[in-house]
Amino acid sequence: MKIIEPKPALVPLVLTAIDQSNYCDLTGLSTEVIASAKKQSFREKMLITHRGLSGPAILQISSYWNPGESILIDLAPDHDVTKPIRSTNVRNITVARAAFHKLLPSRMATRWLELNGPQSWTNKDLADLESRAHEWKITPAGTEGYEKAEVTAGGIDTNELSGKTMECRKVPGLYFIGEVVDVTGQLGGFNFQWAWASGAAAAVQFSARK
Ligand SMILES: Cc1cc2nc3c(=O)[nH]c(=O)nc-3n(C[C@H](O)[C@H](O)[C@H](O)COP(=O)(O)OP(=O)(O)OC[C@H]3O[C@@H](n4cnc5c(N)ncnc54)[C@H](O)[C@@H]3O)c2cc1C
Numbered sequence: 001m002k003i004i005e006p007k008p009a010l011v012p013l014v015l016t017a018i019d020q021s022n023y024c025d026l027t028g029l030s031t032e033v034i035a036s037a038k039k040q041s042f043r044e045k046m047l048i049t050h051r052g053l054s055g056p057a058i059l060q061i062s063s064y065w066n067p068g069e070s071i072l073i074d075l076a077p078d079h080d081v082t083k084p085i086r087s088t089n090v091r092n093i094t095v096a097r098a099a100f101h102k103l104l105p106s107r108m109a110t111r112w113l114e115l116n117g118p119q120s121w122t123n124k125d126l127a128d129l130e131s132r133a134h135e136w137k138i139t140p141a142g143t144e145g146y147e148k149a150e151v152t153a154g155g156i157d158t159n160e161l162s163g164k165t166m167e168c169r170k171v172p173g174l175y176f177i178g179e180v181v182d183v184t185g186q187l188g189g190f191n192f193q194w195a196w197a198s199g200a201a202a203a204v205q206f207s208a209r210k
């Protein structure tokens with residue numbers, strides 16, 4: 001029977017040792033972001049934890065992330081964050097901090113600018129800063145694993161099962177339901193719904209067979 005490689009999903013991400021030392025003393029701070037991986041994006045809260053990143057935006061994107069890949073984080077969705085810097089004659093770190101403090105928790109804004117600030121205050125470097133703020137690239141070291149995951153992605157290939165009854169095509173009388181099947185919902189109750197609905201579908205068929 002074909003099994004899609006299982007992996008933890010809806011799970012906090014762990015940062016590399018360098019990124020942990022850069023950001024994880026900010027644990028507990030959260031902000032609204034758009035987290036993206038491949039063609040998926042989620043606009044939700046992101047939370048800094050003592051080992052990495054969590055919050056709904058990160059849990060959601062973790063289901064689409066694979067080891068070695070990067071995720072992109074828009075720290076200022078819908079905002080032209082460098083506009084206040086560009087539109088003043090006095091361009092310096094104080095003005096930049098004030099601009100970022102409007103959008104991010106102040107300690108996060110200060111730290112992020114220390115580590116990702118512009119080389120100079122030219123329009124070109126400010127344009128680069130604007131891009132970095134909207135596409136902050138993070139390559140996680142891993143996930144917090146099954147211990148902290150809300151679901152398991154992967155499992156029994158759905159092609160092996162009848163979509164109506166959940167009965168195994170190759171082994172009549174054998175049923176697979178819920179999380180063990182390669183069906184993974186996003187946050188919002190979809191995994192419970194899948195477990196109950198697939199269980200009900202199998203139960204109807206199973207009792208009819210008796
Ligand atoms: C912390 C957390 C929060 C979650 N929050 C949500 C949420 O808000 N909304 C949502 O939709 N989903 C949520 N989920 C996911 C959801 O709980 C699961 O997707 C769902 O419970 C899967 O149902 P299941 O029946 O397939 O598996 P399970 O609920 O895991 O049930 C499997 C059962 O089989 C038993 N079992 C295992 N091995 C054996 C064995 N060898 N013999 C006999 N029994 C065995 C286990 O003890 C268990 O009782 C959450 C999960 C976690 C961990």
